Amino acid sequence: MEDFIRATGLVKNYTLGSHVIEALRGVSLAVRKGEFLVLMGPSGSGKSTLLHIMGCLDHPTSGTLTIQGKDVIGLNDNSRAVLRNRDIGFVFQQFNLLPRTTALSNVELPLLYAGVGSGERKRRAREALDRVGLSHRISHYPSQLSGGEQQRVAIARALVNDPGIILADEPTGNLDTRSGMEILNELDELNAQGMTLVMVTHEREVADHGDRILEMRDGLVTANGSTSGDRRSGFVEEPPGRGDG
Ligand SMILES: Nc1ncnc2c1ncn2[C@@H]1O[C@H](COP(=O)(O)OP(=O)(O)O)[C@@H](O)[C@H]1O
Numbered sequence: 544m545e546d547f548i549r550a551t552g553l554v555k556n557y558t559l560g561s562h563v564i565e566a567l568r569g570v571s572l573a574v575r576k577g578e579f580l581v582l583m584g585p586s587g588s589g590k591s592t593l594l595h596i597m598g599c600l601d602h603p604t605s606g607t608l609t610i611q612g613k614d615v616i617g618l619n620d621n622s623r624a625v626l627r628n629r630d631i632g633f634v635f636q637q638f639n640l641l642p643r644t645t646a647l648s649n650v651e652l653p654l655l656y657a658g659v660g661s662g663e664r665k666r667r668a669r670e671a672l673d674r675v676g677l678s679h680r681i682s683h684y685p686s687q688l689s690g691g692e693q694q695r696v697a698i699a700r701a702l703v704n705d706p707g708i709i710l711a712d713e714p715t716g717n718l719d720t721r722s723g724m725e726i727l728n729e730l731d732e733l734n735a736q737g738m739t740l741v742m743v744t745h746e747r748e749v750a751d752h753g754d755r756i757l758e759m760r761d762g763l764v765t766a767n768g769s770t771s772g773d774r775r776s777g778f779v780e781e782p783p784g785r786g787d788g
């Protein structure tokens with residue numbers, strides 16, 4: 544399979560006063576086109592830092608990074624922002640929707656930044672909301688939506704520019720088990736349609752939705768393994784008595 548993202552020797556240091564935090568200490572990886580890759584590891588292991596760097600939201604201290612074969616480390620901020628807007632969709636744990644803005648307008652935002660005209664924006668935003676099953680909620684504000692619905696709006700926003708990859712940072716972390724499962728099914732379905740996905744989680748059951756898991760610890764990738772994939776849509780069977788809490 545072709546690589547969508549390749550990174551070698553990524554280092555990220557944060558300096559706080561005289562103290563240096565080594566968030567990434569030399570991470571190399573490839574994300575293959577069409578795969579569902581999971582980054583798993585305990586809190587503080589560098590998962591978000593790595594995801595943000597892969598998505599051009601942050602810049603590494605050193606190392607190389609290519610997206611679809613193109614070097615992104617050498618790009619200036621503006622070119623990187625254009626690439627991010629065009630090729631990458633993000634989904635965050637906290638949804639990150641604008642509160643005083645309808646679902647439709649939230650989804651339109653990336654298109655606004657991309658300079659797409661109003662009519663075309665609305666048409667494509669409606670289409671993206673339809674894709675996540677929210678056609679009946681386009682005029683709702685985030686506060687009028689459940690957590691699961693808000694995350695689906697965020698997925699629609701990530702999809703609206705027709706990106707090549709979606710990066711999701713603990714997308715079920717703020718949801719109850721049932722809504723979380725709906726979001727995972729949504730991601731499984733996108734992947735089945737050919738979308739490349741990278742998802743961060745610290746939960747094994749969530750990680751098992753991926754094709755492949757990279758385990759992180761203390762700023763390093765410590766293991767690389769396949770999943771059985773049997774938690775995918777249609778195969779999920781909770782043992783009786785395993786409560787949601
Ligand atoms: N902006 C920042 N400034 C200083 N330290 C940071 C910053 N972001 C993350 N860190 C530190 O880098 C390490 C990795 O953080 P992070 O990538 O958020 O881990 P994870 O997502 O696995 O919980 C942690 O020690 C964290 O405290």
Ligand SMILES: [Mg+2]
Nearest residue numbers: 590591592712
């Ligand atoms: Mg994190």
